[in-house]
Amino acid sequence: MEDSSPDAILSIEDAFYEARMFKAFGADQYPQSVSIADRFELLERIGKGSYGTVFLAQDHELERKVAVKVMPLGDPHVAEREGKLLAQLRHPNIVRIHDHGTKDDYRWLVLELLEGPTLGEWCRGKSTKAILERYLEAGKGLEAAHRHGMAHRDFKPGNVRLDDQGRAVVLDFGLARNLESLQGEAGSPDQVYGTFAYLPPEALRGQRTGEKGDQFSYCVSLWEALSGLNPFALDGRDLEARFHAIQAPPRGGERLPRRVRQALERGMSPLPGDRWPTMGGLLDVLGGASKVRRWPWVLGSIVTVGLLSLNIVYLWSVRERAPVVLPDELPKLELVEALRARDHKEALQALQDSYLEAARQDRETDFISFAVAVATHLEAAAKPVEAAEAWLLVSHLAAKSGDSQLFLSASDKVSALLGRVRAVPSPRSR
Numbered sequence: 001m002e003d004s005s006p007d008a009i010l011s012i013e014d015a016f017y018e019a020r021m022f023k024a025f026g027a028d029q030y031p032q033s034v035s036i037a038d039r040f041e042l043l044e045r046i047g048k049g050s051y052g053t054v055f056l057a058q059d060h061e062l063e064r065k066v067a068v069k070v071m072p073l074g075d076p077h078v079a080e081r082e083g084k085l086l087a088q089l090r091h092p093n094i095v096r097i098h099d100h101g102t103k104d105d106y107r108w109l110v111l112e113l114l115e116g117p118t119l120g121e122w123c124r125g126k127s128t129k130a131i132l133e134r135y136l137e138a139g140k141g142l143e144a145a146h147r148h149g150m151a152h153r154d155f156k157p158g159n160v161r162l163d164d165q166g167r168a169v170v171l172d173f174g175l176a177r178n179l180e181s182l183q184g185e186a187g188s189p190d191q192v193y194g195t196f197a198y199l200p201p202e203a204l205r206g207q208r209t210g211e212k213g214d215q216f217s218y219c220v221s222l223w224e225a226l227s228g229l230n231p232f233a234l235d236g237r238d239l240e241a242r243f244h245a246i247q248a249p250p251r252g253g254e255r256l257p258r259r260v261r262q263a264l265e266r267g268m269s270p271l272p273g274d275r276w277p278t279m280g281g282l283l284d285v286l287g288g289a290s291k292v293r294r295w296p297w298v299l300g301s302i303v304t305v306g307l308l309s310l311n312i313v314y315l316w317s318v319r320e321r322a323p324v325v326l327p328d329e330l331p332k333l334e335l336v337e338a339l340r341a342r343d344h345k346e347a348l349q350a351l352q353d354s355y356l357e358a359a360r361q362d363r364e365t366d367f368i369s370f371a372v373a374v375a376t377h378l379e380a381a382a383k384p385v386e387a388a389e390a391w392l393l394v395s396h397l398a399a400k401s402g403d404s405q406l407f408l409s410a411s412d413k414v415s416a417l418l419g420r421v422r423a424v425p426s427p428r429s430r
């Protein structure tokens with residue numbers, strides 16, 4: 001939150017705006033205690049956005065802290081309608097509106113106070129999984145609003161805050177104005193930059209945006225949180241440059257899990273009709289991606305650790321009897337001699353040569369035999385972990401005989417294993 005002390009330095013325009021606003025609420029001088037509807041006492045400024053100022057306030061009736069947002073009234077009918085719609089929105093991921101009203105040229109909303117950081121602040125340094133979880137919550141808030149016929153029109157990481165349970169809660173529903181008023185109100189280049197960074201192309205062309213626009217802004221925000229990069233170059237700060245940047249492929253996608261990237265790319269399509277039909281469709285895919293990513297990893301790790309342990313146990317039980325199996329055709333003299341002399345370093349070198357030769361000639365049976373020889377040898381070289389990995393390969397190769405892809409990748413693995421052990425001094429030279 002920005003510096004919210006009453007003494008924080010305001011621009012002349014802001015100070016003038018606030019003085020006028022406070023006057024409307026009955027305060028003759030600024031700063032002076034201001035009460036809205038004889039109930040909500042404004043305590044300090046939390047922040048000021050393009051559309052209004054948010055204050056920490058005391059609700060004297062229910063004796064609790066709340067946030068009060070005061071903004072220009074605009075069309076009183078629209079304000080009235082929006083206020084009612086917002087009050088109907090009950091969802092854990094949408095900020096609660098307790099009350100609303102108008103006074104002179106202003107309207108005010110009394111909101112649930114969210115004391116956590118913004119989603120943008122919170123995501124820094126967090127894992128993909130954690131970021132996806134919070135964004136899925138925020139997305140559910142958007143989806144619920146869409147079901148009630150409301151679009152946000154200004155979704156961005158700064159418009160989501162965490163509540164006291166760590167849940168993402170979307171702020172500012174239905175409060176954003178269309179682009180014409182945004183252009184008129186853009187006070188500083190930073191403000192323009194911050195807002196433009198998430199706007200869909202249709203908004204940049206001055207069209208009113210709806211659910212599909214929210215979807216675009218949501219995808220840009222999530223992409224940025226995961227990759228650390230806004231997907232579209234932000235060099236130009238005018239509408240036209242930004243519009244053209246959005247037509248280019250998004251940047252930084254290599255940092256995202258494939259399924260998430262594909263889902264977001266669709267959500268960021270320049271044409272609204274090419275995006276997901278609903279937020280729900282997008283969230284299903286993102287939710288699935290966050291789960292799918294986790295399980296193969298966990299399962300793979302459990303299986304690998306389990307197999308490795310089994311192999312190590314097996315190795316210790318057979319290490320005295322395991323024969324060195326060599327391919328019939330290639331009992332390399334050097335290898336046999338080296339094994340007899342128990343010169344492991346030499347033997348490994350000879351093994352690797354023979355092994356590479358077998359791999360080169362695509363002789364699978366020889367290859368498996370070499371893998372067995374390598375495993376046995378690694379075991380003799382007192383490298384049980386590497387040996388267990390080699391045995392694992394042997395069992396894979398035997399089980400999947402004829403799988404040329406596996407054959408090739410195993411070929412690389414055995415080479416790497418041998419390379420690792422070759423650095424170890426042989427027992428004789430120790």
Ligand SMILES: Nc1ncnc2c1ncn2[C@@H]1O[C@H](COP(=O)(O)OP(=O)(O)OP(=O)(O)O)[C@@H](O)[C@H]1O
Pocket residue numbers: 001002046047048049050051052053054067095111112113114115118154158159161171172195
């Ligand atoms: N209910 C709330 N609880 C806590 N902080 C809030 C609440 N509503 C808004 N804020 C914070 O008050 C500040 C000003 O909010 P506001 O919505 O006016 O502007 P903004 O989101 O920064 O910009 P813009 O209006 O351009 O979207 C922001 O830091 C916002 O996170």
